[in-house]
Amino acid sequence: MTVSKSTTEQQTVMLAADVNSYSVTTVNLAVEMAASANSELHCLFIEDEDLLQVTGLPFTSEISLTTGRERPTSIDQMRRSLRSVAQQFKQTLRHEAQALQIAWSFDTVRGRIREISLKPETDVTYTILGQAVSRHQARRIHGPRKILLIGNDSPNKKRALEMLLRRFAHQKIEVSVVADDPASEVLSEIAGLIKPDDQEMMLTIFDRNQLDSLLERTGSSFDCAIISKHGESDERLRILKTLRCPVILVA
Helix, strand or coil, X not given: CEECCCCCCCEEEEEEEECCCCCHHXXXXXXXXXXXXXXXEEEEEEEEHHHHHHHCCCCCEEXXXXXXXXXXXXXXXXXXXXXXXXXXXXXXXXXXXXXXXXXXXXXXXXXXHHHHCCCCCCCCCEEEECCCCCHXXXXXXXXXXXXXXXXXCCHHHHHHHHHHHHHCCCCCEEEEEEECCCCCHHHHHHHHCCCCCCCCEEEEEEEHHHHHHHHHHHCCCCCEEEEECCCCHHHHHHHHHHCCCCEEEEC
């Protein structure tokens, strides 16, 4: 493990990504979250367990995008490719973290990225999961930035939203909040972040029972989502499978 600064302070922000979800944008998001929380950032590059297992099967082959030729694969070859991506990840992290002068650390582990969402790390307030971006989002150049916030049970969600609003400043922003308690103080504070006369921001509040239909209609169109790391793990995994954007899991 490489550590750029002292790691004696309590860790509160973690980024997890794999070869399919690593991107400079996701690293930037995690670095800005750590800077906003005034905390260290710990990054995990996940060597995908399923990908390595499939690579080792005798009938698995790789087809070149440039030549169309088919060639056999091997676990050793895949591991070398994954290590190359991990090094790119680490270099990007070093550059972005130094720019904002935050402490950081980096590990490579073997596993599955969605399993990270089930681990109850008590010292991590914000866990950012890199996720494969939808074609719709990747190709969208113009149009508003779209943020999804599920649940209003924690003030930490409001802080995460504040960071995203700063990140997308000077752009049109649409915030969709799925509220557990429409009368909660946290929801009032969240609504207070969106000024009624601000033409660049729009807030829409949904009941919890509208979540499934909302995800079905718009799950692939969000730029970032904020959800709880607590509660029912089955529901959390179902939400993650639907979304095609980076996700901030909040304690």
